Amino acid sequence: MSTVSQSPVLVWFRDDHRLADNPALAAAASTGSQVLCFAVVDDGSDGLRPLGGAARWWLHGSLRALGEALERAGSRLILFRGPALSAVENVALETGASAIFWNRRYSAVEIALDSAIKKRLTDRGIKAYSFNGRLLHEPWEIPNQAGKPFQVFTPYLRAVMARAVAAPLPAPKKLMGGTWPSSLLDAAVPSEELGLEPSSPDWAGGIRKHWQPGEQAARARFKRFLREGIKGYAENRDWPSIPGTSGLSPHLRFGEIAPRQIWHAMTAQVAHEPGLGRDAEKYLSEIVWRDFSYQLLHFHPHLTARSHSSRFDNFPWIEDAKTLKAWQKGRTGYPVVDAGMRQLWQTGWMRNRVRMIAASFLIKHLLTDWRRGEAWFWDTLVDADAANNAFGWQWVAGSGPDSSPFHRIFNPVTQGEKFDPRGDYIRTFVPELSGLPSTFIHKPWEAPPDILFAAGIRLDETYPGPIVPHGPARERALEAFRGLRGMA
Ligand code: FAD
Numbered sequence: 001m002s003t004v005s006q007s008p009v010l011v012w013f014r015d016d017h018r019l020a021d022n023p024a025l026a027a028a029a030s031t032g033s034q035v036l037c038f039a040v041v042d043d044g045s046d047g048l049r050p051l052g053g054a055a056r057w058w059l060h061g062s063l064r065a066l067g068e069a070l071e072r073a074g075s076r077l078i079l080f081r082g083p084a085l086s087a088v089e090n091v092a093l094e095t096g097a098s099a100i101f102w103n104r105r106y107s108a109v110e111i112a113l114d115s116a117i118k119k120r121l122t123d124r125g126i127k128a129y130s131f132n133g134r135l136l137h138e139p140w141e142i143p144n145q146a147g148k149p150f151q152v153f154t155p156y157l158r159a160v161m162a163r164a165v166a167a168p169l170p171a172p173k174k175l176m177g178g179t180w181p182s183s184l185l186d187a188a189v190p191s192e193e194l195g196l197e198p199s200s201p202d203w204a205g206g207i208r209k210h211w212q213p214g215e216q217a218a219r220a221r222f223k224r225f226l227r228e229g230i231k232g233y234a235e236n237r238d239w240p241s242i243p244g245t246s247g248l249s250p251h252l253r254f255g256e257i258a259p260r261q262i263w264h265a266m267t268a269q270v271a272h273e274p275g276l277g278r279d280a281e282k283y284l285s286e287i288v289w290r291d292f293s294y295q296l297l298h299f300h301p302h303l304t305a306r307s308h309s310s311r312f313d314n315f316p317w318i319e320d321a322k323t324l325k326a327w328q329k330g331r332t333g334y335p336v337v338d339a340g341m342r343q344l345w346q347t348g349w350m351r352n353r354v355r356m357i358a359a360s361f362l363i364k365h366l367l368t369d370w371r372r373g374e375a376w377f378w379d380t381l382v383d384a385d386a387a388n389n390a391f392g393w394q395w396v397a398g399s400g401p402d403s404s405p406f407h408r409i410f411n412p413v414t415q416g417e418k419f420d421p422r423g424d425y426i427r428t429f430v431p432e433l434s435g436l437p438s439t440f441i442h443k444p445w446e447a448p449p450d451i452l453f454a455a456g457i458r459l460d461e462t463y464p465g466p467i468v469p470h471g472p473a474r475e476r477a478l479e480a481f482r483g484l485r486g487m488a
Helices: 023-030 053-073 084-095 108-123 153-161 182-187 205-210 215-229 249-253 259-272 274-299 310-314 321-329 335-347 352-365 370-380 386-397 412-419 424-429 449-454 470-482
Strands: 009-013 035-041 077-081 099-103 127-131
Touching: 009 023, 009 084, 023 035, 023 099, 023 127, 035 053, 035 084, 053 077, 053 205, 053 215, 053 249, 053 370, 077 084, 077 182, 084 108, 084 182, 108 127, 153 274, 205 335, 215 249, 215 259, 259 274, 274 386, 321 335, 321 352, 321 370, 335 352, 335 370, 335 412, 335 424, 352 370, 352 386, 352 412, 352 470, 370 386
Parallel strands: 009 035, 009 099, 035 077, 099 127
Antiparallel strands: none
């Protein structure tokens, strides 16, 4: 951007809460004009899905950290309430800005909103510039040979691997912050008044203990992962008691770190330490899964709301508030499912392997509509992400464009025994079972009475027996699925 003008330029932050590798911010800074930074917090009046509780908690910390970082760089962050359409227009007009910069979003509702805002502003002579700050490659940049979007991950991954990833941009050294008109400062809302943090009750204690939102924390976590976690990642990522994954998902979700930064830092690390090849490849392929799920949601906007495969429209889901509650609270009687669901409740997060086991249990053992689980994750995950969450649930259900077949039903006992053989994960999150020897920790109902007694367990009192027996539940699920055969 070339011309220096007297008018300020605006940067509208939306889930890109960082200074480094932020193309919208870099472009605004390069104009040489005063840079006014703002964000809009909305509770759904925009037509966007309101955030769940855990993500709201994260957003609060994320905006605060972004504000502090912008102040260190010479600017500041002003927060407004939505709806965005009127808030952004008002900011643009009142500041007399010549241009606005933002990083693009990719779901249909977001694109519709951004297009409407862009039109309003350009009609008033204000230029709107947008950038890719969220993905390695934007959804339309990786077509298959027929020029269509990929539906299946493996060829998509191959296509991504054959392309260069743009180098990340440095953070602007100094921003020339401008003066906000008092009318806007009066309309601004301090972050504490946005009601993003829970108060009565304050259920976020466990989440607070585990996480620190913000760009600095994201960078520190990633550095630690490069130093201590990436070696062995391909294997360790499935073991819930080993801190074997990066834990970057909420940071990525709120744009506190960008996938391009990860990509280039990881590639540089491999050049330095070639032995990391397989682990790094696996890790980068997970970052590509993220792009892939964004690509799918972009081209299939219904993915968050209904099964991609219409076959599932007639699935005989069971509505049972009692079993749904047992799953949500981690009281199904299957220790690995319960440990996962309690970890989720306490910390706002769980490992991919455990997400798959818990989701499979809800969908297949309890025959509960995957959308019930998606909604619970949406509310409780700090990394709740429209694309990844819907994709994850439809993948497990077998209803997605690329998904695990429905008949692959996880056995929660053998999954637990395979990935947590000593029961360390269970002992952490289901402490009432901690006295059980590993032989029984994934199936307490098989433990002889004297062992249960010695461990202080009374089944159905101190810990529930299985809410459904595995074998019959599996048969029931397969039967329900067979009933769909032949449907369109
Ligand atoms: P790492 O293993 O360190 O991976 C690095 C990054 O790659 C992650 O932070 C994430 O951005 C991306 N990634 C990893 N696995 C996947 C995947 N399977 N699909 C897409 N991207 C992936 N992820 C979310 O970010 N938000 C969600 O709401 C979400 N919901 C899910 C629901 C279900 C039912 C399932 C099975 C998976 C879901 N995932 C979701 C994907 C995955 O479980 C998490 O991204 C991962 O566990 C985050 O931990 P991490 O950052 O330590 O991952």
